[in-house]
Amino acid sequence: MLVQVDRRERLALLLRKVANGDLVAFRALYDDVGGTVLAITTRILRDSQNAEDAAQEAFVRIWRSAAK
16 A cells, blocks of 8 residues: 555656646656556547547646646
8 A cells, every 4th residue: 555655646746746847747747657548548449549649638638737
């Protein structure tokens, strides 16, 4: 359970940095969860191209709205 808490704390920290416009933190966030986001979108949409588009849109929205 400690690992899960550490991961949540890391993701929360990265999101706070992204909210301040930190591109390095955004890249780290993408590296941490991008594969999971793509796997989820692929499973839901069952089409790799649409899944990639949806995952990309999710990260664009994260970048644009993290400060909110």
